[in-house]
Amino acid sequence: MSAGIVSYGAYVPRYRIKVDEIARVWGDDANSLKSGLMVHEKSVPDFDEDTATIAVEAARYAVKRSGINAQRIGAVYTGSESHPYAVKPTSTIVAEAVEATPVMTAADYEFACKAGTAAIQTCMGLVQSGMIDLGLAIGADVAQGAPGDALEYTAAAGGVAFIIGSKETEFLAVIEDTYSFTTDTPDFWRREGMPYPEHGGRFTGEPGYFKHVTHAAKGLMAKMGTKPGDYDYAVFHQPNGKFPSRAASILGFTKEQIKPGLVVPKLGNTYSGSCMMGIAATLDQAKPGDRIFATAFGSGAGGDAFSFTVTDKIEEIRNKAPTVMELLADPIYVDYATYAKHKGKIRLA
Amino acid sequence: MITMSVPRFWRKQVARYNLIGTHCTNCKTYYYPPRNMCPKCRRDGKLENFKFSGKGEILTYTVIHTAAEGFEKQTPYVLGIVKLEEGPSLTSQIVADPEDMKIGMKVRPVFRKLGESSEKGMIYYGTKFVPE
Numbered sequence: 123m124s125a126g127i128v129s130y131g132a133y134v135p136r137y138r139i140k141v142d143e144i145a146r147v148w149g150d151d152a153n154s155l156k157s158g159l160m161v162h163e164k165s166v167p168d169f170d171e172d173t174a175t176i177a178v179e180a181a182r183y184a185v186k187r188s189g190i191n192a193q194r195i196g197a198v199y200t201g202s203e204s205h206p207y208a209v210k211p212t213s214t215i216v217a218e219a220v221e222a223t224p225v226m227t228a229a230d231y232e233f234a235c236k237a238g239t240a241a242i243q244t245c246m247g248l249v250q251s252g253m254i255d256l257g258l259a260i261g262a263d264v265a266q267g268a269p270g271d272a273l274e275y276t277a278a279a280g281g282v283a284f285i286i287g288s289k290e291t292e293f294l295a296v297i298e299d300t301y302s303f304t305t306d307t308p309d310f311w312r313r314e315g316m317p318y319p320e321h322g323g324r325f326t327g328e329p330g331y332f333k334h335v336t337h338a339a340k341g342l343m344a345k346m347g348t349k350p351g352d353y354d355y356a357v358f359h360q361p362n363g364k365f366p367s368r369a370a371s372i373l374g375f376t377k378e379q380i381k382p383g384l385v386v387p388k389l390g391n392t393y394s395g396s397c398m399m400g401i402a403a404t405l406d407q408a409k410p411g412d413r414i415f416a417t418a419f420g421s422g423a424g425g426d427a428f429s430f431t432v433t434d435k436i437e438e439i440r441n442k443a444p445t446v447m448e449l450l451a452d453p454i455y456v457d458y459a460t461y462a463k464h465k466g467k468i469r470l471a
Numbered sequence: 472m473i474t475m476s477v478p479r480f481w482r483k484q485v486a487r488y489n490l491i492g493t494h495c496t497n498c499k500t501y502y503y504p505p506r507n508m509c510p511k512c513r514r515d516g517k518l519e520n521f522k523f524s525g526k527g528e529i530l531t532y533t534v535i536h537t538a539a540e541g542f543e544k545q546t547p548y549v550l551g552i553v554k555l556e557e558g559p560s561l562t563s564q565i566v567a568d569p570e571d572m573k574i575g576m577k578v579r580p581v582f583r584k585l586g587e588s589s590e591k592g593m594i595y596y597g598t599k600f601v602p603e
């Protein structure tokens with residue numbers, strides 16, 4: 123039995139802050155940051171938005187886009203590194219809000235930025251084994267960077283939900299195969315109860331991101347006997363614009379292949395939502411028969427690679443929910459003081 | 472700060488998350504929040520659960536400048552009475568710039584945090600409205 127994407131939904135909060143504005147506050151050089159990171163602005167959650175509300179909005183759009191009966195969903199997995207509760211699942215909130223409860227299983231996932239793709243893989247196994255009919259896999263985050271830390275320029279908010287199934291007539295894209303590469307690498311972490319993550323400085327690039335992304339990507343292509351030229355589009359985890367561009371070039375993918383999925387310059391890094399947002403943005407414009415290659419990365423560390431082929435169904439349901447470009451349009455820009463209030467960086471008594 | 476007890480909020484949770492009310496099939500009236508009895512038909516009422524579309528319009532609104540405890544960060548914010556397209560009205564926070572508010576404007580529902588009982592207490596989620 124095969125597995126496929128039956129639907130997808132994305133959500134991005136309405137507010138943005140420009141890199142120039144953050145740089146102004148900290149006295150940094152905005153132009154060198156923008157060209158270095160290839161990020162110009164990032165999304166900011168509203169006061170009353172968190173990972174759970176973002177996951178719900180994305181999941182509701184996924185249900186709406188396909189028109190499936192949510193009671194068919196047998197599993198809900200939400201991947202995030204900013205679950206609102208330390209103990210109490212985000213996934214039960216989502217499941218209740220899309221009316222998938224009560225005959226279903228649910229759990230929350232954590233694996234830095236690839237917890238959402240780990241949820242996709244779990245759902246693939248469950249639908250292919252026949253244990254469940256449909257699975258809902260979500261990656262969502264309201265990422266935090268400490269004030270003044272380099273991560274503050276990119277840490278953004280957003281989420282993406284995929285509905286995974288095994289009935290080929292329902293697929294908008296077939297998931298041809300997946301391949302993961304995982305090691306124990308301390309490139310980025312956050313201890314329980316600490317508000318902001320720590321990172322291993324220059325240690326985050328080579329032995330973290332590039333090693334795991336290239337091994338996962340090459341591993342999948344070797345397993346399938348495919349090469350970069352076989353794909354119309356490619357998506358790589360995008361903590362900034364530089365990393366995925368370089369990963370693409372190392373692997374032999376072109377700028378044109380990664381262009382539709384490279385949403386980070388106007389969005390920032392949505393962590394668990396990052397690679398999935400790129401896949402969603404690519405599905406928003408892919409044509410039937412197009413092949414998409416994707417590799418997510420999570421610090422800690424691991425890479426999950428996927429190969430998709432888009433079906434005729436995409437044309438039928440694509441416009442039944444907002445596209446990523448529609449979600450990015452018409453933002454409300456905030457200044458640093460408002461941003462700090464939104465993110466709770468200023469703690470009022 | 473929301474002072475409602477955890478059990479009380481939980482009993483109303485599904486209605487709050489998904490705008491589920493009741494419809495009396497005898498007199499064709501819709502109710503939100505859900506009712507156990509139709510006040511018009513009394514004993515003759517036939518009630519069923521009904522999920523509202525969430526589409527509605529602003530009947531009236533007020534801008535809150537001095538917030539209740541727990542909402543200080545959000546001021547100024549808008550509280551409005553939304554008339555749902557099926558008939559009933561409800562009070563809700565409207566996620567909009569106070570200057571953009573107009574009586575009669577169309578709104579749609581969003582899933583948001585309604586509040587929390589304290590920093591270590593429960594977080595309450597549910598429906599608010601945004602301009603269409």
Ligand SMILES: [Zn+2]
Pocket residue numbers: 495496497498499500509510511512513516517
């Ligand atoms: Zn009645």
